[in-house]
Amino acid sequence: MTSVKLCEIDECKRRAATLCHHCHKDVCKKHFNEHADSLNDELYPLTDQINELATKLSALSSSYITQQSYALLDEWRNGSCQLIEQLYQLKKHEIDVLVNDNFIEIKNEKEKVIRSLEENIKKFIRDDDVTHDAIEEMKETLRNVDKQIAELKDSFIHVQTSTVHIDKNCVIIHSRFLSHHNQKCK
Secondary structure: OOOOOEOOOOOOOOOOOEEEEOOOOOOOHHHHHHHHHHHHHHHHHHHHHHHHHHHHHHHHHHHHHHHHHHHHHHHHHHHHHHHHHHHHHHHHHHHHHHHHHHOOOOOHHHHHHHHHHHHHHHHHHHHOOOHHHHHHHHHHHHHHHHHHHHHHHHHOOOOOOOOOOOHHHHHHOOEEEEHHHHHHOO
């Protein structure tokens, strides 16, 4: 004799009519219909979620995506420019230190030589006693001082710069969606 399967829902004494794939139990028609109704009730919130997603997707524009990407690129550019500005300020400070520590001292040395030449000329004029060699020596000293002043003026500080090389791969642009999408399409 075959045994009759009963509904597996607690306290139900009816005969099982089918296997419910929702709860994986043998259930009677009444409980099967209740389960079917509860599944139908889940459709309405799903419809609301679908409508929300459709609204989000329709509100999403390419300009929004572009502006977000531009904002990140602008942030990178500003950070890079800030690094260059910091280096620029550091090098200006180095120039200031170099000038303050050395230029005045070198300039004072040249002024001493010029004052010494002035004193020698005054002495020669006052004493009315100058030789050809003394004149030539003063001319040579004047030429040397003139040359040193020109060097001081034109090349006291040498600034050697090189072009900033930016590797185009320091900013990489890609879309995770496209990689995923292309894989799905293949």
